[in-house]
Amino acid sequence: MTVMTDYILPVKSRGLHDEMIAFGIMTALLLIVPLTGVYPYFVMQALCFALLACAFNLLIGYGGLLSFGHAMFLGTAGYVSGHALKVWGFSPELGIVAGTAAAGALAVVTGSVAIRRQGIYFAMITLALSQLLYFIYLQATFTHGEDGIQGIPQGYMFGLLNLANPTILYYIVLACFLFGFLVIFRAINSPFGEVLKSTRENEQRAISLGYKTDQYKLLAFILSGTLAGFAGSLKVFVAQNASLTDVHWSMSGEIVLMTLVGGLGTVFGPVIGAFVIIAMQQYLAGFGQWVTVIQGVIFASCVLTFRRGIAGEISHRFGISL
Amino acid sequence: MQALYAQLLVGLINGSFYALLSLGLAVIFGMLNIVNFAHGALYMMGAFCAYFLLNIAGIGYWPALVIAPIAVGIFGMLLERTLLKWLAGLDHLYGMLLTFGIALIVQGVFQNYFGSSGLPYAIPDELKGGMNLGFMFLPVYRGWVVVFSLVVCLATWFLIERTRLGAYLRAATENPTLVRAFGINVPRMITLTYGLGVGLAALAGVLSAPINQVRPLMGADLIIVVFAVVVIGGMGSIMGSIITGFALGVIEGLTKYFYPEASNTVVFVLMVLVLLVKPTGLTGRAA
Amino acid sequence: MPDLAMAAAATRPASDAGASILSVRNLEAWYGESHILHGMNFDVNAGEVVTLLGRNGAGKTTTLKSIMGIIGKRTGSVRFNNQEINPAFSDRIARMGVAFCPEERGIFSSLDVRENLLLPPIVRPGGLSLDQIFDLFPNLKERLASQGTKLSGGEQQMLAIARILRTGARFLMLDEPTEGLAPVIIQQIGHTIAQLKKEGFTILLVEQNFRFASTVADRYYIVEHGKVIDGFANSELRANMDKLHTYLGV
Incomplete structure (x- = not known):
């Protein structure tokens, strides 16, 4: 049986070198975006989803765990941050901390x-858990049900930086994205990441080598959920609302799709995938439900003919590590 | 007490759908190693098929009960022949992703033409009205759905566990290579098995049409509940799927009576409890 | 390089000569990336019991599986009753009258003994009746309702052989039927094979236990590194003993 991540190139010693260069290029491109006249809210939204997809990819790409419920972290952090900012009057930085911590706590539980089962069962369990959260948020009062939390104030970061200014907000979001990205990058290349990868390849062998694989998987899940929550908290400042859409299963599906398009188990694939899918949604916004159909077609064609994803395909063709 | 019995009946009806759907998922998973995420969309297609038959061709409920599962089953077999069969040998998760994509396509197409609201489908004349059972009023159609679903579930169980065809199926689930080396056309069996599982989903869709109306997203949320049912009951046992499906429907019905706020979530909460107490699920076979 | 299959066929005692049922030429096979068979050449004639001998990993099991059509990637020619069966899918090969009893026996745990026994479809008339099978393996009759894998190892082996006798296939491929079994059971299986030979079955046997093989085989082929490197008749066994010890490393 071919394991999902067989399409990923083995990490080579020069891999790190390639990835550093790619990181430099990515950062430089993102830094000059406000000067190019590209609509900053589009890029900010894409950055939030890119971080979300990177967090998701940590589980599937390196731990072999397909979460079909990552929207629950996005939505939970969004609701908690939104509520803290709007109702409790939290400052932006505390609002982010509150939302991220809530997602982290949810990830622990x-x-x-979820890690009690593997493979397809893990996917079904995470999907069911996020649906449970969906119904809870649908009925809870602080989430305002179908309406969601609207008009969330952006405020002044550290009392200084006016987040209502798109340029300032952009650089804050970018800094947060890069921070989250580097945390994941560091985790993948740490001893922790190595154990996680060996668990994905052969769990029994990792266990027999004395690793408590369940603890590693749980830790990866918590890290992934927390960072997904971090992305959800950031998104509150961009969208200024928190709604049921972000907890819905279709959102979880979009996260999977972004990562699949970009390349499962690649470092930069989820970022590329997030930009591609968000751009596609922007351009096709007028097509109504056809967007869903197109997403389905992309899903099916990626699985059938393009399992390496964009970054994986580039790596494969040109022998560079992305 | 009337209200309790009424909710119990609703629970049994939902349980019928859970049982028919999780049964199909289990049969499909056994042969194809695919968790059929498109199962909810195909259930919806069953209901729409009945709707089209009635409104376009004037064909009523009884023929639809036979035609819709066969038509949707054939559609499923085409999917298997053209798309799913390429997944042989790949990680199980790819099957889930591909069928999720198929579900998005099917549901998206139907949403485009029919929006999100429900289309009415009338109860057939023969099953209109109700019976006074003394302790409760039983709408005939609802009683019919429960009894008929139970019969179909047991017939499926009999087919798989007690017939020669079922023996082929069980053997091919264990070791398809050897079964094929005995001279049995296993790829054809795989296609037919997918058709059978899909047909059961479509049948549930037809049964549901007069109760829940016909909606493009009618299967989307249902499939997630059915996944939770499958996690609880496991996919290793046919009878296990049937019993778990009905039992969870009843528990959901009871929750609607005693604590309605939790009726949407009770199946998921039970799933969490089962995972905490017995991580392998109730029938005990690990993934 | 001389064609060893031909050489082996030439050494065959004339009295045993029947029409060639199976003729394997330049058969190569791969498991994924690893190349296992590197050009197998041998023949099996009607009514013979032919044994493939060789060390572990020499390619004996792969040879049977390749003939059966189970190995995905294979080249070369396999002619069965003068029909080319490479490449064909295994279900078609089975329907032509080739029956296979795998090394791991392949008893199905979700089927009871009766279902296991009745599973392989009848491919042509002339198979053994259930009564004849119970004459050969009386143990099975008493265990019909047991779960297939609840049987002892010996009973499972008997079941695995019994179920392919029903199908009407006259060419049987048995992969290490004595592996891990007690001497008394091995004796019974030897008796069965002798009986089947008497009834005209043609049998291709893979064995590690060459003492057992010598009680049933008409001819031997030695397999090494995915090739037939030698072959001789049972009557020449004594003369080839030294060579055999070198080949098999016993």
């Missing part, structure tokens, strides 16, 4: 349930 859901992770310890």
Whole structure:
């Protein structure tokens, strides 16, 4: 049986070198975006989803765990941040911390349930757990049900930086994205990441080598959920609302799709995938439900003919590590 | 007490759908190693098929009960022949992703033409009205759905566990290579098995049409509940799927009576409890 | 390089000569990336019991699986009853009258003994009746309702052989039927094979236990590194003993 991540190139010693260069190029491109006249809200939204997809990819790409419920972290962090900012009057930085911490706590609870099973069952369990959260948020009062939390104030970061200014907000979001990206990058290349990868390849062997693989998987799940929550909190400042859309299963599906398009188990694939899918949604916004159909077609064609994704295909063709 | 019995009946009806759908998922998973995410969309297609038959061709409920599962089953077999069969040998998760994509396509197309609201489908004349059972009023159609679903579930169980065809199926689930080396056309069996599982989903869709109306997204949320049912009951046992499906429907019905706020979530909460107490699921076979 | 299959066929005692049922030429096979068979050449004639001998990993099991059509990537020619069966899918090969009993026996745990026994479809008339099978393996009759894998190892082996006798296939491929079995059971299986030969079955056997093989085989082929490197008749066994010890490393 071919394991999902067989399409990923083995990490080579020069891999790190390639990835550093790619990181430099990515950062430089993102830094000059406000000067290019590209609509900053589009890029900010894409950055939030890119971080979200990177967090998701940590689980599937390196731990072999397909979460079909990552929207629950996005949505939970969004609701908590939104509520803290709007109702409790939290400052932006505290609002982000509150939302991220809530997602982290949720990841501890859901992770310890979900990692009890592997493979397809893990996917079904995470999907069911996020649906459970969806119904809870649908009925809870602080989420305002179908309406969601609207008009969330952006405020002044550290009392100084006016987040209502798109340029300032852009650089804050970018800094947060790069921070989250580097945390994941560091985790993948740490001893922790190595154990995680060996668990994906052969869990029994990792266990027999003395690793408590369940603990590693749980830790990866918590890290992934927390960073997904971090992305959700950031998104509150961009969208200024928190709604049920972000907890819905279709959102979880979009996260999977972004990562699949970009390349499962690649470092930069989720970022590329997020930009591609968000751009596609922008351009096709007028097509109504056909967007869903197109997403389905992309899903199916990626699985059938393009399992390496964009970054994986580039790596494969040109022998560079992305 | 009337209200309790009424909710119990609703629970049994939902349980019928859970049982028919999780049964199909289990049969499909056994042969194809694919968790059929498109199962909810195909259930919806069953209901729409009945709707089209009635409104376009004037063909009523009874023929639809036979035609819709066969038509959707054939559609499923085409999917298997053209798309799913390429996944042989790949990680199980790819099957889930591909069928999720198929579900998005099917649901998206139907949403485009029919929006999100429900289309009515009338209860057939023969099953209109109700019976006074003394302790409760039983709408005939609802009673019919429960009894008929149970019969179909048991017939499927009999087919798989007690017939020669079922023996082929069980053997091919264990070791398809050897079964094929005995001279049995296993690829054809795989296609037919997918058709059978899909047909059961479509049948549930037809049964549901007069109760829940016909909506493009009617299967989208249902499939997630059915996944939770499958996690609880496991996919290793046919009878296990049937019993778990009905039992969870009943529990959901009871919750609607005693604590309605939790009726949407009770199946998921039970799933969490089962995972905490017995991580391998109730029938005990690991993934 | 001389064609060893031909050489081996030439050494065959004339009295045993029947029409060639199976003729394997330049058969190569791969498991994924690893190249296992490197050009197998041998023949099996009607009514013979032919044994493939060789060390572990020499390619004996792969040879049977390649003939059966189970190995995905294979080249060369396999002619069965003068029909080319490479490449064909295994279900078609089975329907032509080739029956296979795998090394791991392949008893299905979700089927009871009766279902296991009745599973392989009848491919042509002339198979053994259930009564004849129970005459050969009386143990099975008492265990019909047991779960297939609840049987002892010996009973499972008997079941694995019994179920392919029903199908009407006259060419049987048995992969290490004595592996891990007690001497008394091995004896019974030897008796069965002798009986089947008497009834006109043609049998291609893979064995590690060459003492057992010598009680049933008409001819031997030695397999090494995915090739037939030698062959001789049972009557020449004694003369070839030294060579055999070198080949098999016993």
